[in-house]
Amino acid sequence: MILVVDGVEFSYGSRPILKDIKFCVERGEVLAILGNNGAGKSTLLKCLNRILKPRRGTILLEDQDLSRLSSLEVAQRLGYVAQHHQVTRFTVFDAVLLGRRPHVKWGLTRQDLEVVRRVLKLLGLEDYALRYLDELSGGELQKVVIARAFAQKPQVLLLDEPTSNLDLKNQLEVLDLVRRAVQEQKIAAIVVLHDLNLALRFADKFLFLKNHTVYACGGKEIMTPENIAAVYGVPVLVEELRGIPVVVPL
């Protein structure tokens, strides 16, 4: 297991948001975190990246207690893409280069620049390298922050709604790149998604959050009409279309 979460609890002030959260992720796996607006998905990702400190519970990253790692180790090993992005007057190249910062010792190496070039190419951003972030569209910016997380070469990618600003082609491309990176580099990705069909297409494992806790966690077998209706309050059909399961609201 690359990540084991056991009994995590978190409150904003006296308001409990996460209770007894338990799940694990293996190398080579993409886990989709699913649930209603306000269910606590982003809060959970922030606990996993140590932006927030759980009140209780343990998070093990490759058998090491996350709370005992240095900030540098956290930055080297966990790549986090937030739901909202700050726009700075950086070029795309420099913004992606920032992903290498946790790995830089004395100065940038040729290898760091090469990683950035490769990632820009992978995401189809080569022609944007010298453009400024505040001159990009929402979708272009989203690809840049994903590129930065890729350049970081983390052990676990934590992506909060990475496709929310992307058109259909880019949604499929970006999630396919995440999936390939996870398989090829034997890392893991934990992705918050609202689109159940994208989740079914790209994730290996699914975690439903409901009433502050894990309602269900497992493989495709948990993506049943009963579970989806219970979590989202919407009756649905789950049918196979050319071998791909598709969720259709009724």
Ligand SMILES: Nc1ncnc2c1ncn2[C@@H]1O[C@H](COP(=O)(O)OP(=O)(O)OP(=O)(O)O)[C@@H](O)[C@H]1O
């Ligand atoms: N900084 C904060 N202070 C207090 N409450 C917060 C804070 N951030 C989030 N919350 C509350 O915690 C709950 C969970 O929020 P969170 O953003 O984790 O939900 P989410 O499942 O990611 O939602 P969405 O799907 O809408 O993005 C919500 O009720 C939200 O209002």
